[in-house]
Amino acid sequence: MNYDTFNAFCGSLPATSHVIQWGGSHVWKVGGKVFAVGGWEKSSGPAYTFKVSDLHYELLKDELGYRPAPYLASRGMKWIQQYGGGAALDEPLTYYLTESHRIVSLGLSKKLQRELGLNQSG
Template sequence: MNYEEFNQFCRSFPATTYIIQWGNCHVWKVDGKVFAIGGWSDNQSPAFTFKASEQNFVFLSESEGYKPAPYFANRGMKWIQQFNNTNKEDLQYYLKESYRLVSLGLTKKRQKELGLNQEVSAL
């Protein structure tokens, strides 16, 4: 995945905003809270940073092509950086999960206002 594809994918989520910050990084937010970052590569290859569940954080921390995210993980946050452009579908899954985790951190009222995490129950 390149940065153009990354931005296109993140743009598909509801109630997101995009900004360039932190040294030309592509930063995606939901209601002002970061859920994905494209940038911070040690070389010219794209790198992608996202929030992870506890289980995914442990798993990915030990997986090739992933590492605890600089600046986030050393503060105790469960963020991962993909630095080796591996499987595009895997990255999309983790970006979607990051969006979900961050949006679930919003108040229920705010989630409803933004139309997020609304489950439709069968009657």
């Protein structure tokens, strides 16, 4: 996945907004809260950072191509960075980005969730 594909995918999720910040990184938010970052890596290769569940954090933190996210994980937050990817990591990345969007949106107030049309059942 390249940054154009990453941005297109994140932009297709409900109620998202995009800003460039933190040294030129592509930062995606839902309800004003960050759920994904494209960039934020010192090497020239692509890197994608996203929030995960406790279980996924434990599963991914030592997997090849994944690591605890710089800055965030060191502060006790459950964020993972995928780096040095390839086509084989594209499908899992779209899953984790979707999950990150869901996890972050569930942390928004119920009122804001309703206003944004998020997490509505039935």
